[in-house]
Amino acid sequence: MGRINWRKYGLLIFSLPVVVILFCASAFSSLLAPYDPYYLDVMYMLEGPSSGHLFGTDELGRDVLSRTIYASQISIVVGLIAVAIGMTGGTVIGVTAAYFGGLIDNLLMRLMDILFSFPAILLAVILMANLGTSILNAMLAIGIIFIPGFARLTRAVTQTVQRQQYLEAAICIGVSGPRLIWREILPNVFGPVVVEAAVAFSYAVLLESALSFLGLGAQPPEPSWGNMINTGRGFIEQAPWISFAPGMALFLCVFSFNILGDGLRDLLDPKLNK
Amino acid sequence: MLLSAESVSKTFQSHGLLGRHDPVKALDRVSFDLARGQSLGVVGESGSGKSTLLRTILKLTPHDSGTLTFDGMDIAEMRSADIRSYRRRVQPVFQDPYSTFNPRFSVGSSIALALKINDIVPHSQAAGAVSELLIDVGLNPDLAASLPHQLSGGQRQRASIARALAVGPELLLLDEPTSALDMSIQAQVLNLFKTLQEKHNFTIVFVTHDLALVSFMCDRIIVMKSGAIVEEGETKKVIADPQADYTRMLIAAVPEIPDTTTP
Amino acid sequence: MPTIGPAGGNVLEINGLSIELTGRGKTVGSIVHDVSMRIGHREIVGLIGESGSGKTIAAKSLIGLLPSRIRVTEGTAMFRGTDLFTLSPKAIRKIRGKDISVIPQDALHALNPVHRIGRQVGEPLSIHTDRSGSAIRAMVLKYLAKVKIDNPRLRARQYPHQFSGGMQQRALTAMALSTEPSLIIADEPTTALDVTIQAQIIALLKDLRDGSEASFLFISHDLGLVSTLCDRIYVMYAGEIVESAQGADIFSKPRHPYTRALIGSVPRLHENPDTLQTIAGQIASPFEHDSGCRFRARCSFAEERCADPPPMRNHGGIHVSRCWIED
Numbered sequence: 001m002g003r004i005n006w007r008k009y010g011l012l013i014f015s016l017p018v019v020v021i022l023f024c025a026s027a028f029s030s031l032l033a034p035y036d037p038y039y040l041d042v043m044y045m046l047e048g049p050s051s052g053h054l055f056g057t058d059e060l061g062r063d064v065l066s067r068t069i070y071a072s073q074i075s076i077v078v079g080l081i082a083v084a085i086g087m088t089g090g091t092v093i094g095v096t097a098a099y100f101g102g103l104i105d106n107l108l109m110r111l112m113d114i115l116f117s118f119p120a121i122l123l124a125v126i127l128m129a130n131l132g133t134s135i136l137n138a139m140l141a142i143g144i145i146f147i148p149g150f151a152r153l154t155r156a157v158t159q160t161v162q163r164q165q166y167l168e169a170a171i172c173i174g175v176s177g178p179r180l181i182w183r184e185i186l187p188n189v190f191g192p193v194v195v196e197a198a199v200a201f202s203y204a205v206l207l208e209s210a211l212s213f214l215g216l217g218a219q220p221p222e223p224s225w226g227n228m229i230n231t232g233r234g235f236i237e238q239a240p241w242i243s244f245a246p247g248m249a250l251f252l253c254v255f256s257f258n259i260l261g262d263g264l265r266d267l268l269d270p271k272l273n274k
Numbered sequence: 275m276l277l278s279a280e281s282v283s284k285t286f287q288s289h290g291l292l293g294r295h296d297p298v299k300a301l302d303r304v305s306f307d308l309a310r311g312q313s314l315g316v317v318g319e320s321g322s323g324k325s326t327l328l329r330t331i332l333k334l335t336p337h338d339s340g341t342l343t344f345d346g347m348d349i350a351e352m353r354s355a356d357i358r359s360y361r362r363r364v365q366p367v368f369q370d371p372y373s374t375f376n377p378r379f380s381v382g383s384s385i386a387l388a389l390k391i392n393d394i395v396p397h398s399q400a401a402g403a404v405s406e407l408l409i410d411v412g413l414n415p416d417l418a419a420s421l422p423h424q425l426s427g428g429q430r431q432r433a434s435i436a437r438a439l440a441v442g443p444e445l446l447l448l449d450e451p452t453s454a455l456d457m458s459i460q461a462q463v464l465n466l467f468k469t470l471q472e473k474h475n476f477t478i479v480f481v482t483h484d485l486a487l488v489s490f491m492c493d494r495i496i497v498m499k500s501g502a503i504v505e506e507g508e509t510k511k512v513i514a515d516p517q518a519d520y521t522r523m524l525i526a527a528v529p530e531i532p533d534t535t536t537p
Numbered sequence: 538m539p540t541i542g543p544a545g546g547n548v549l550e551i552n553g554l555s556i557e558l559t560g561r562g563k564t565v566g567s568i569v570h571d572v573s574m575r576i577g578h579r580e581i582v583g584l585i586g587e588s589g590s591g592k593t594i595a596a597k598s599l600i601g602l603l604p605s606r607i608r609v610t611e612g613t614a615m616f617r618g619t620d621l622f623t624l625s626p627k628a629i630r631k632i633r634g635k636d637i638s639v640i641p642q643d644a645l646h647a648l649n650p651v652h653r654i655g656r657q658v659g660e661p662l663s664i665h666t667d668r669s670g671s672a673i674r675a676m677v678l679k680y681l682a683k684v685k686i687d688n689p690r691l692r693a694r695q696y697p698h699q700f701s702g703g704m705q706q707r708a709l710t711a712m713a714l715s716t717e718p719s720l721i722i723a724d725e726p727t728t729a730l731d732v733t734i735q736a737q738i739i740a741l742l743k744d745l746r747d748g749s750e751a752s753f754l755f756i757s758h759d760l761g762l763v764s765t766l767c768d769r770i771y772v773m774y775a776g777e778i779v780e781s782a783q784g785a786d787i788f789s790k791p792r793h794p795y796t797r798a799l800i801g802s803v804p805r806l807h808e809n810p811d812t813l814q815t816i817a818g819q820i821a822s823p824f825e826h827d828s829g830c831r832f833r834a835r836c837s838f839a840e841e842r843c844a845d846p847p848p849m850r851n852h853g854g855i856h857v858s859r860c861w862i863e864d
Contacts, residue, residue: 164373165373166373166376166384168334168366169366169368169374169375169434171361172332172361172364173387173388173392173440173441174361174362174392174441175391179391183376183379187376187378319732319733319734426819456587456758458798458815458816461803462815464804465812465813465815468812483731483732484804485732486803486805489804489805489808490804490809490810510809513807527736528761529736529739529759529762529765530764531800531803531805532764532785532788532789533788534797534800534801
């Protein structure tokens with residue numbers, strides 16, 4: 001215990017196991033869940049936590065724990081795809097804007113400003129209303145919401161790199177165009193983007209839950225943390241455990257990814273400042 | 275003449291919050307000639323335009339008017355094919371050893387990039403060529419695998435010289451290459467420049483604020499102030515008998531170290 | 538005000554100072570070793586060294602600004618009858634900025650861009666004295682004039698970005714002088730400045746020394762500057778003082794091989810050698826030092842006995858060097 005560099009790795013050490021557990025839960029749901037999430041056990045509706053059902057059952061007799069575990073699939077997948085969309089789109093836009101500068105920079109960033117000025121939930125709802133409610137569209141909508149954030153970040157990092165001497169040195173030895181971006185700019189953009197991606201992931205999960213809470217995401221009987229919390233609202237006095245497990249899971253997921261983001265920042269940044 | 279400047283000017287517009295500030299004349303009708311194999315010292319204080327001059331020669335910043343000619347070609351008129359070959363023939367060594375290499379790649383990899391981009395050697399021989407270059411600048415070839423932050427300032431500066439040499443340039447543009455280094459390291463790097471120049475017959479433009487360095491390194495000198503040349507000539511003559519007031523002021527400001535009397 | 542110092546008039550006496558890098562309670566590296574220095578009343582003492590010499594750390598130790606894990610392990614620093622190293626942080630804070638002040642290296646970053654110059658220059662006074670606001674303002678104007686800033690009344694109301702680099706450095710000097718300290722530590726105060734401005738600042742420091750009661754510790758890597766300005770000079774290498782003498786003697790009669798090589802490595806305006814003198818090898822890291830001479834790996838005169846700690850040889854008067862070679 002004494003040999004670990006807590007300052008550098010502490011946050012990672014705490015968050016990584018939780019993140020791994022979450023990913024395992026979604027990948028191996030069928031192995032981990034004690035029950036089939038759709039199985040209606042009419043004998044045990046609205047039962048509190050017991051040895052048979054660790055987190056109780058819901059209004060249709062389904063095991064809350066199993067549903068929570070299966071619901072992680074949706075959250076994780078939506079999170080990953082949405083972040084991938086945001087990261088890729090945002091990086092392309094941000095680096096292009098900074099690389100070309102001038103009119104192109106202005107145009108692209110004003111576009112980003114427009115997107116940015118919408119509150120995320122509102123934008124998500126508008127997009128979903130237009131695209132239709134499905135998980136795929138949820139991924140797309142959330143991904144689009146993330147693009148401006150990544151664009152601003154990558155643009156700023158690119159501008160910093162452009163001021164560095166090694167970029168000018170590269171130009172002087174003959175590196176140009178795509179190769180310049182690929183070799184000199186992108187590797188330096190990578191670090192901050194990964195950190196932002198971890199935090200964006202947690203926000204994506206939250207957004208997806210909000211959308212399905214509003215009825216716009218995963219549709220019943222498919223379990224998602226958001227719609228479970230929503231259903232649980234109606235039973236909050238009689239059976240508070242219905243909301244509790246998914247709420248807890250959501251909290252853990254968002255929290256651990258945020259910490260992961262911080263931990264990654266501690267890991268990646270000091271190297272650059274050496 | 276390898277390099278000629280004819281009335282080169284450059285003005286920077288700075289944009290303040292409430293409209294434009296007064297334009298800054300970074301270069302004001304600069305003219306000089308540099309023959310092959312000669313070394314030219316460009317001396318001035320901050321705001322003199324000496325760094326801007328280098329950047330226009332390197333085509334990192336375009337000049338507004340006047341002509342810069344390299345080996346008979348007007349560098350403003352160059353097409354992209356000419357530019358590529360121009361970049362091989364003219365190489366910089368910059369001041370800051372900290373940011374002169376991409377921190378993500380080993381110095382060997384960055385040097386090898388110079389070789390690859392310009393098809394200097396086939397891929398299989400790149401590592402060997404990098405080793406030779408490092409040895410030429412007095413570095414242990416094993417350092418090729420090091421990341422920039424693992425090297426000292428002096429080592430990094432030598433590595434950046436190796437990178438400049440990789441493409442086989444004829445003209446070296448040195449922008450305060452030793453300002454960020456300790457005195458004893460500076461001496462090593464300056465000696466290295468002299469050795470390399472003798473060996474390869476480089477033409478050198480050496481930009482610095484330090485007159486003593488120019489005295490050591492350069493045959494000829496131009497003194498710049500506010501973008502214009504106030505004096506030029508043979509280094510020894512200018513320092514011994516300066517004509518311009520500003521040159522006299524610069525010389526007077528250099529703190530002289532008393533001579534050593536014991537052997 | 539004249540200091541009430543020990544008889545003999547030394548403002549500062551450092552004896553046997555050692556500063557080490559610690560990890561988990563034990564010593565991991567030696568940053569400064571067995572440094573002894575004195576600064577007399579109204580003297581300008583120069584401390585020359587390159588990177589890794591320990592000069593800045595040694596100076597910082599006097600005012601309690603050592604980074605974490607770097608500690609004074611031995612030695613005393615007598616200032617006005619008290620050992621600075623035995624003072625509590627609270628006591629050091631009373632001295633820092635008042636009796637010992639600092640002119641920092643990078644003027645641009647030492648000044649807060651959002652506060653007016655007058656207020657910043659007056660800050661040490663408002664912290665360390667209980668003079669009234671108007672009294673402080675009057676002193677600020679007095680010291681701005683003393684550092685030859687024209688039109689002090691106008692300038693005091695301006696912001697740092699409205700000052701040139703040289704003027705910023707003067708303002709910092711005024712700040713350091715305002716509390717009338719006994720000792721001013723100037724850490725490379727002209728590094729970021731143009732040569733002509735640098736010459737002006739040096740001239741200013743000379744005038745101030747003559748016109749005030751303060752002593753100066755001038756830390757620099759620039760031999761030329763130190764030779765123009767300093768009465769006495771200490772040369773540091775790898776944490777140790779390797780030579781000390783009257784200013785002129787260091788340059789006319791350098792004794793230590795490092796000092797000689799250093800002087801030989803600087804290009805001169807009116808000389809044209811083919812090559813400059815260089816020092817082979819690289820400075821060792823703080824983790825690699827042993828008890829022998831720390832320069833011997835790079836010294837062209839090194840002998841076997843250099844593996845033992847070299848004595849301080851006296852070369853007449855106050856000129857000493859840490860070396861085995863009798864030369």
